[in-house]
Amino acid sequence: MIIKHLSEHKTFWFLTALGWTIFVAFTCLINSNDLPSIEIEVIGIDKIIHFLFHFIFTLLWSIYYFSKEKKVTQKRLTTIVIISLLFGIIIEWLQASFTLTRQADVLDIIFNSGGAILAGLIVYLTLKKYPIANT
Known part of the structure; x- marks a missing residue:
């Protein structure tokens, strides 16, 4: 039921996915001295954030394409x-090439990939379990 209602708001989902994409790019490229400091020191919080950025990125764009096309094919989801x-790779390259307070990190790319792949897998399994939502 919820999945069918997603298709009624394609403009909302497009703007949300685009906004998230811009937010991620901005957050990853802004001078790190301008970011608010987090009082709680959590080991690996940076990696968790990278994972979540790309997990949400993949979910939002999948929802948008579902709302637009009334389905998300395996090919579209892979894309x-x-x-x-x-x-994520481009952001890391931009950090290394054009920022003074950021640096590229292979582990960031690994966590970006993990978030994207897990979100893609969840979308795939959800649509496989509820095929009526993908017709």
């Missing part, structure tokens, strides 16, 4: 995951 992976 969304690959775009998320490439987006």
